Amino acid sequence: MAEKMKIIPLGGLNEIGKNMTVYEFGGEIIVVDCGMAFPGDDLYGIDLVIPDVSYLIKNRSRIRGLFLTHGHEDHIGAIPYVLKQVNMPIYCTRLTAGLVKLKLEEHGLIKSTKLITVEAGETVRAGKFNVEFIHVNHSIADSVAFAIHTHMGTVVHTGDFKIDSTPIDGEVIDLARLGELGKEGVLALCADSTNVERPGFTMSEKAVGHTFKRLFAGCDQRIIVTTFASNVHRVQQVIDAAAENGRKVAVTGRSMENIMKVSTELGYMKVPKNTLMDIAKIKSLPKNKQVIVTTGSQGEEMSALYRMAFSTHKQIDVGPGDKVIISASAIPGNEKTVSRVVNELFRKGVEVCYNRSDMLHVSGHACQEELKIIHALTRPRFFVPLHGEQRMLQIHSRLAQDMGIEPTHVAIAENGSIIELTTKTMKLNGSVPSGEVFVDGSGVGDVGAVVLRDRKRLAEDGMVVVVLPVSAQNGALLSPPEIITRGFIYVKESESLMAELQNVAMEAAESGSRKRRDDGELRGTVKSAVSNYLFKTTKRSPMVIPVVTRL
Amino acid sequence: MAEKMKIIPLGGLNEIGKNMTVYEFGGEIIVVDCGMAFPGDDLYGIDLVIPDVSYLIKNRSRIRGLFLTHGHEDHIGAIPYVLKQVNMPIYCTRLTAGLVKLKLEEHGLIKSTKLITVEAGETVRAGKFNVEFIHVNHSIADSVAFAIHTHMGTVVHTGDFKIDSTPIDGEVIDLARLGELGKEGVLALCADSTNVERPGFTMSEKAVGHTFKRLFAGCDQRIIVTTFASNVHRVQQVIDAAAENGRKVAVTGRSMENIMKVSTELGYMKVPKNTLMDIAKIKSLPKNKQVIVTTGSQGEEMSALYRMAFSTHKQIDVGPGDKVIISASAIPGNEKTVSRVVNELFRKGVEVCYNRSDMLHVSGHACQEELKIIHALTRPRFFVPLHGEQRMLQIHSRLAQDMGIEPTHVAIAENGSIIELTTKTMKLNGSVPSGEVFVDGSGVGDVGAVVLRDRKRLAEDGMVVVVLPVSAQNGALLSPPEIITRGFIYVKESESLMAELQNVAMEAAESGSRKRRDDGELRGTVKSAVSNYLFKTTKRSPMVIPVVTRL
Ligand SMILES: [Zn+2]
Ligand SMILES: [Zn+2]
Ligand SMILES: [Zn+2]
């Protein structure tokens, strides 16, 4: 029988988030990335979403390692939750390791976890896999692609990437190595599809630096810049522009402070001497000597920028004389929260730079022409588009076909799909368990579809509790039912409705043959009488919860 | 004492939606527009939001009429709710009247309402006001601006508008009349600020028609077009493109069918003979003879396009051989729902045209250069930016200043602000009640801040009811407390937590001196014990509702 390799995406397909891909060969497994996703609006109360890893739990003895492409939350965010279920050694570059370490510390997992730092250019042996780390450009430093070598062939897994000819750290994505791999022969390419809808090239990170220089030059306001905390190179460019203009820089917001610390310690951030200052101290300088770097580029409610806008930031009061630069674009779904913050800043008289056309932000993901270059260099036999919604996967599949791959050599998979490769063939062959596991508070997986359905119902129309104290002997009501509502209606202004509701419940409870009736039947009768009455009078459907106490 | 005019915006400022402006002069009042707003994500369960009109209720005897600029929901959507509180004669153009009529019928208000149709160019006398209707271009036919003449001076209220040199109905906005008014002298201009952030000009509606022709020509697929139902001219262009290419047109989706009916009856839609077909019949034609016009351009869950995408549309199955054209852009907040529908269509093999760059949609609102033209033509003494969020109002104020208005002659108001004008001065002078009134089911205003706060809490962590049957004589628990949860945790998998919870509740109920304790005290003790325990063990804060039944 021909040797086989399996590629099993456990997350990242038909969604943006929780990226995780399993590679299986010769009875052994490696995992690439272990990300989280932010919950959609319909996932009431859920803090974050992680992939279902039951397949890994079941096969834990066969796992040789977890390999991380870079330190974004959609690639590392699920690590603490997953490691508690399946321990695996983690291989990643230095900055990624620094960020993972913060998570492990927070979850008390430092001691139990093997975290191995690898440099781009190196290769790690993990069972029957040799995993080669290849430098790529992306919106966080120290990102890599993997060439996963097996004796059946090599799979190139790009991770998130772009081609930046003028990157901030001086290192262009290692196109030469990708081209070499192409010449040696690439069995399959698994690639980032995020920006496949966009024609052309992604602008260089350096373009944003030019914007900063333009906005800083001759400016006599205090400058406040917000961006994604993880974009180390972006923050570096803010610091550079500040230093060039004789300004000091202070940092505010927990995630920004954390990442500044890690990236400075590890040498990814180069801060000119005497440039950084404590947020509490910078205020004593003239406004045109201050730069503040802050979290909140998505308008997040607890972020430092939000607190400045709504006057709840402890150290910074903003107003006329301040210029806020929003160096980010709103992630789909966040447009309104960003807009709320911008409006509030305007109201305070702050000058806000937020226009798309002003080159305040560039994407970290490859557009069509960049993707074509990667396809042209690696010349893979098979192709699996990853990291994208359905339309992106399909458009990426077409792009691959334009580059010469046969349609049957492309697999548009689902999370959980088993993509089975031989050296000659590729097919979807069944699936493993996959899906969304919800993290809510300290609970992982204890909130599911039923609980969410109830939350949705409660959110929309609130609830009505009907307490029915009945005699254990003859089933008679011992006192009139008590009605308690929350989230339904303003009770003090609805006294007659409440009184009528009590009557309806009482009549229902006393109707029929009460002796033979069990609790379930009584609850059912009262529930439908009350629900019907409420829908008739208010056109609403609160959750009605009858409680029978037999005494 | 100098004569005074008051302008009081009751909605539309610092928001997009529920536009309503009060004009007061010589003891008399007219109202311009009466719109609704869609609830934000934080308004759980609310169906729609209308302006607080208590000022109008209080002054009902002084109101001379409600004047409508056009038939969009953010200008007419609150009419039935407001009319039930304050009856007023309504003056508007024919198409607007047709749409208002549908609402009045639905709410049983046809008989009690005076609805007067006016044509652009005509002037209506309403007490001390003479209201002149001036034709403008916008994304719905038959839109007008008003020149509100009083013997103190004239106020120009633009309503929503753009300048379209090649409009579909052949009538360009009446710039000549606006220029004449400018020469005669305009006291104040109140203008649409929606697109003031965008430089340049808004493209003509005709540009979208060109796109349709390009996409229809030589196409052998079935074509499905979705757009805003109210955009009569857009639908007209779809029909024209269909007729030119020998295709029949069917319409699906309630609001689309309604507006087609009204606009065809009133002559705003010109349908070539034998072009329209019933949706049930069009299916028997070859695919390249069909065009379907549908609701759902915002990905709305109950819309016809959504149902096609998710295979729940009764008449239309989509798949390969179908081309869906999304002739709309996503309203902020709807990006994700639109994206969900597009992904599902891709999954079914449908070709989807949805790219911003493809000129599939144009805005109905004036950009900066158009606004400048209106300012230049009307040359107002005072300026009030309307219809926009804070940043838009401020940017519009700056634009007006660039056009030569003094800063003190611009009023950036809030909803409820009283803008007081004499012929020489303008100032903000106090305010009237204003705000959001929530419509939920059949209730108007019976859901307020407290109810919403409870819904939010319930949505996030669900709730826990603790039933405490206690002896009326000695306050002793008559049986162990019963615990009921909804939206909190999956109970069957959390048996030990539930058991422990019962113990915690029981201990709390029996602690201290139970005899002297009243119900409130008992509830408080149990509530805090249970809440603390739950937060400690789950890091969640469900709503805890202790119910004491004394027997
Ligand atoms: Zn990334
Ligand atoms: Zn990513
Ligand atoms: Zn409009």
Ligand SMILES: [Zn+2]
């Ligand atoms: Zn409007």
